[in-house]
Amino acid sequence: MGATPAGVKLWPGGIVPYEINADLGNIVAIKDAIKTIEQQTNVRFVARYLQDDYVRFSKQTLGNANSKTGRKGGRQFLNASLNDVGSIMHEICHTLGMLHEHQRDDRDASVIFHADRVTEDMDDYEKRDTGTKTEKYDFESLMHYNVGDVSNPIFESVAGIPSPANIGSKGALTITDKTLLEAIYPAAPVVRRTDGEGGAGAVIQASAISAMGVNNTAVVANAIVNASGKYQLVLWRIRDNGVVLRMPDPVGATGGKATDVQVVAVGRLYVSAMRNAAGKLLLISHGNNFDRLHDSAGLAGEASDVHIISISNDRVVTPCISGSGRVLSIIWQLRPDGSIERFFDSGTDGPKAKRVSSVLMQDDGSIQIAGILYTTPSSKLVLSTWKVDAGSITRLADSGEVMGKADFAQVVKADTGHVVVVCRDASSKLLLIPFNVSDDGVTITRLSGLEGRAGKIREVAAVSRPYGVLTAVISEKGHILLIKWAINADGALERLGDSGDQAGQGSQLSVTALPFATQATVCTAARDGSAKLLPITWDDVDGPGELDVV
Numbered sequence: 001m002g003a004t005p006a007g008v009k010l011w012p013g014g015i016v017p018y019e020i021n022a023d024l025g026n027i028v029a030i031k032d033a034i035k036t037i038e039q040q041t042n043v044r045f046v047a048r049y050l051q052d053d054y055v056r057f058s059k060q061t062l063g064n065a066n067s068k069t070g071r072k073g074g075r076q077f078l079n080a081s082l083n084d085v086g087s088i089m090h091e092i093c094h095t096l097g098m099l100h101e102h103q104r105d106d107r108d109a110s111v112i113f114h115a116d117r118v119t120e121d122m123d124d125y126e127k128r129d130t131g132t133k134t135e136k137y138d139f140e141s142l143m144h145y146n147v148g149d150v151s152n153p154i155f156e157s158v159a160g161i162p163s164p165a166n167i168g169s170k171g172a173l174t175i176t177d178k179t180l181l182e183a184i185y186p187a188a189p190v191v192r193r194t195d196g197e198g199g200a201g202a203v204i205q206a207s208a209i210s211a212m213g214v215n216n217t218a219v220v221a222n223a224i225v226n227a228s229g230k231y232q233l234v235l236w237r238i239r240d241n242g243v244v245l246r247m248p249d250p251v252g253a254t255g256g257k258a259t260d261v262q263v264v265a266v267g268r269l270y271v272s273a274m275r276n277a278a279g280k281l282l283l284i285s286h287g288n289n290f291d292r293l294h295d296s297a298g299l300a301g302e303a304s305d306v307h308i309i310s311i312s313n314d315r316v317v318t319p320c321i322s323g324s325g326r327v328l329s330i331i332w333q334l335r336p337d338g339s340i341e342r343f344f345d346s347g348t349d350g351p352k353a354k355r356v357s358s359v360l361m362q363d364d365g366s367i368q369i370a371g372i373l374y375t376t377p378s379s380k381l382v383l384s385t386w387k388v389d390a391g392s393i394t395r396l397a398d399s400g401e402v403m404g405k406a407d408f409a410q411v412v413k414a415d416t417g418h419v420v421v422v423c424r425d426a427s428s429k430l431l432l433i434p435f436n437v438s439d440d441g442v443t444i445t446r447l448s449g450l451e452g453r454a455g456k457i458r459e460v461a462a463v464s465r466p467y468g469v470l471t472a473v474i475s476e477k478g479h480i481l482l483i484k485w486a487i488n489a490d491g492a493l494e495r496l497g498d499s500g501d502q503a504g505q506g507s508q509l510s511v512t513a514l515p516f517a518t519q520a521t522v523c524t525a526a527r528d529g530s531a532k533l534l535p536i537t538w539d540d541v542d543g544p545g546e547l548d549v550v
């Protein structure tokens with residue numbers, strides 16, 4: 001089996017940024033080697049754009065004769081001057097952190113090494129302090145040298161089998177090589193599909209995105225606060241390969257001054273919710289060509305935090321924090337012409353709160369159960385359930401203060417039926433808390449001990465995915481990072497892969513699923529390091545590497 005040297009540094013997320021020297025004449029072989037490794041492991045190669053740590057495929061040069069083992073930091077050369085794919089894969093495996101099999105510190109149990117028969121550099125034969133390794137020595141590892149002259153071999157097996165002629169690499173990853181790579185890169189990463197801001201310009205607040213298919217093309221609508229402090233709907237067309245193209249602004253794309261902007265798809269229309277310049281809740285509807293249709297004018301009062309979810313083809317709920325500091329949910333009816341009618345609300349006696357978020361938990365056509373997550377005046381999270389029928393919204397239950405203090409709290413409904421609260425906890429770490437909520441919404445049970453946890457973050461947003469939950473975070477260093485979480489049948493959250501080092505500085509991150517693009521499955525929007533709106537598409541499924549995307 002394979003092995004790594006002790007203390008080797010790996011590539012975060014299994015993502016290896018790379019460049020290829022233009023003077024190499026074997027680019028086809030290099031790409032074949034990359035594709036083969038991507039198809040057989042969880043590692044993915046991405047064309048380097050800004051990453052500090054990256055690999056440069058180059059010709060063998062003195063002083064850079066061998067590929068470095070693992071991630072060295074900064075630019076590192078990879079000797080790609082040999083034409084056969086197996087040799088290039090061998091060098092790539094060094095870069096991924098693999099040690100020569102015959103240099104394992106436990107090799108003596110398996111091979112007899114004849115040092116006197118070595119005519120080349122002894123450094124490549126000496127035993128090294130081994131880190132991760134698997135039980136069995138692998139005579140056919142891609143990382144095992146051949147024996148040289150079989151009648152006077154450098155290596156012989158202790159057991160006599162295999163014979164010298166059968167010792168050494170066959171130019172391919174063995175099952176055991178793949179097992180080692182699986183151990184050190186255990187999860188398929190999230191691969192970035194496009195970069196470039198796409199010409200959206202400066203923003204104050206990046207805010208929410210919502211995806212829909214228009215004429216069989218994926219379109220993402222991005223509600224933002226632009227540099228003038230005004231509400232604006234920015235549209236993006238997403239190609240199947242994830243390339244993001246800015247679409248022309250629709251009629252009435254820009255509104256008045258606003259904060260807390262959000263947008264959702266409602267049937268064939270879009271509705272944005274926001275807090276206007278007067279501090280009041282305002283809804284704006286957009287048609288299926290995104291032209292502005294109507295707004296809610298003066299139908300709602302003061303609101304200090306605004307959320308919106310679509311609960312049917314023609315209704316939305318806007319949970320908000322009312323002028324008196326309580327959770328207030330207003331149900332709105334959207335007519336086919338886009339006019340907005342205030343239907344009913346949850347009354348003035350809602351719980352005291354300062355932040356609010358929501359999710360649709362159940363929908364049987366005539367009755368919906370909405371989950372409303374709010375932050376109490378003492379910053380503690382509470383999950384509550386509300387029943388919405390034809391003429392009323394009534395509170396069913398709440399979790400009590402079982403979650404402690406947190407911010408950036410959001411609630412998602414997973415495909416398993418579990419409800420997951422995603423937040424930044426009191427120690428600024430990412431926390432995912434699973435709940436069982438009965439179908440009727442009456443019982444809410446925290447599944448203690450099954451939480452998902454990660455390190456310190458600045459922000460988090462989340463979206464439900466077929467495998468569980470995808471969290472889009474701003475890391476402690478201020479970088480955009482996507483982390484996948486599986487949710488088991490019992491509700492336990494288990495960390496899967498992440499996006500490694502593929503995106504730079506960002507803030508005000510939001511994430512949405514892209515059901516319509518085949519090679520890009522999610523889209524994030526953020527305010528980038530230069531305060532511009534930055535949409536990025538990603539593949540969070542076990543998708544092909546970059547070279548296989550057309």
Ligand SMILES: [Zn+2]
Binds near residue numbers: 090091100
């Ligand atoms: Zn080597």
